Amino acid sequence: MLDSSEVGMALFDLLIGYRRLIIIDARRTGRHPPGTITNQDPDSLPPATATSPHYTGLSDLIALAKRFNFRFPTDIRIITMEIEENCRFGENLSDTVKQSMPNLVASVIQQVEMWSLEGEPEESDSR
Numbered sequence: 001m002l003d004s005s006e007v008g009m010a011l012f013d014l015l016i017g018y019r020r021l022i023i024i025d026a027r028r029t030g031r032h033p034p035g036t037i038t039n040q041d042p043d044s045l046p047p048a049t050a051t052s053p054h055y056t057g058l059s060d061l062i063a064l065a066k067r068f069n070f071r072f073p074t075d076i077r078i079i080t081m082e083i084e085e086n087c088r089f090g091e092n093l094s095d096t097v098k099q100s101m102p103n104l105v106a107s108v109i110q111q112v113e114m115w116s117l118e119g120e121p122e123e124s125d126s127r
Helices: 008-015 058-067 095-118
Strands: 020-027 037-040 075-082
Touching: 008 058, 020 095, 037 095, 075 095
Parallel strands: 020 075
Antiparallel strands: 037 075
16 A cells, blocks of 8 residues: 555556555545545546656556556546545545545545455566
């Protein structure tokens, strides 16, 4: 398990060599009530419109890894929680997020359990 706030190419360096990846994130789309847990398909991610490679998006990293045949996760799950607002910073979770946290954790555990039933991929290195 890795907790990171890295973005762009720094994130790329962290993920090289791994086969599987779960990204847990908060997002505000306005399409779901706050606290809703969703799974996003990595293939649906738009390319980032960054002015610097330091802010390259995940879809760009996936494309780069495929183009140059890097050992980058091929089994990627993105689990998100819809939040009420994304411009207020603080140390405490909103009540809605607190109440939904057990569902988020359950979604992650369910994915890890599914992978454990599948066993380790043949091409996996020690990561």
